[in-house]
Amino acid sequence: MQDAKPVLIRETFPVGPLQCNCTIIGDPLSKKAIVVDPGGNPDLIMAKLEAHGLKVVSIIHTHAHLDHFLASGQMKEKTGATLHLHKEDQFLWDNLEMQCGMFGVPYVPVPAPDRWLADDEELACGCGVALHTPGHTPGSMSFWFADAKLLIAGDTLFRGAIGRTDLWGGDFPTIQRSIKQRLYTLDEEATVVTGHGPDTRLGDEMRNNPFVRA
Template sequence: MPTTPKLIRETFPVGPLQCNCTIIGDPLTKKALVVDPGGNPEQIMARLEQHGLKAVSILHTHAHLDHFLASGKMKEQTGATLHLHRGDQFLWDNLEMQCQLFGVPYTSVPPPDRWLEHGEALACGCGVALHTPGHTPGSMSFWFEGAGLLIAGDTLFRRGIGRTDLWGGDARQIVRSVQQLYTLDETAVVITGHGSDTTLGEEMRENPFVRA
């Protein structure tokens, strides 16, 4: 039987706070998801072009300023739809205020086109959205079972978890969300919101904040 080509995946830090932006592309249709475009839209567009991909969806793990700064430009240049969980609408509505508080230049962005729901299939048919609140009320992770890949945003880090002392954070919720992620394939690679990749198995055994 013919094998299914592997998804195209590239992750690289962008923006003033070095958020990890990830491109997930279907090698057959050449459609792509862009997750957390936190700045440097020209760089993201260049990477898409290098892979011969067209962005159709811009996904946000949550609505903190460092995960959206290139979203407006990306939508303008590609026509891709903006996606966010409704629980973070209050943060999205106050992105300019967030930027002012952290001394980061504000780049305008239109309202989200679609609200993400737990368990919904993502564009390209290659993954699903998982609601993993705690870092923010609307924090999402994106699970690509066939590729053994989890984009966890700021919910789970290598030997860490997301902070819960910002707007809407909840320490108990983030523990429950991480435990939910631990039910997935422990061999899966985890793309974190900042810093290096890890695996679910490593975090299940060695994360000092939440163990399986």
């Protein structure tokens, strides 16, 4: 009988002024990790990585609203990891200072992304794929880890809610289509890590989400 695959290391915790959920995903064998949405508190993120004995190889972003990448430059500086974003959110990334001014958040410059994420691209840890799920922003991404039945949905899907579409580049029909055609076709037993607030279960959202049902 084949040995079961070792369970991915996953820790999610709120960071930054708007309490975005930052997630660490680690391969327990190689000890390589990706960090998703480091929106603040870089020292806290580093401490959690060190506690798991993980080395960051890439820093990936569900989208480029300020609260999801405020600490990305500091994390790159501390780890040497590459920054990844979907190209269609470059205009938001480039306008970080304007976003900070609108929300009254101190501005910390962040370098340009190193690489553009593509739909269905395999992630650096070799354990998941990137899904282009536009609507909240034009370049919104979700990250799917099939073996772990884990979906990182960013601000696309929440427990009992969906991402707002009244900010730059948001579009309600597009987010509905992304959720129905990309997310609701995944394993309904999957745990969904949302951009803010508690996890949810995909099947529960498919049946009960008041904004988009399967």
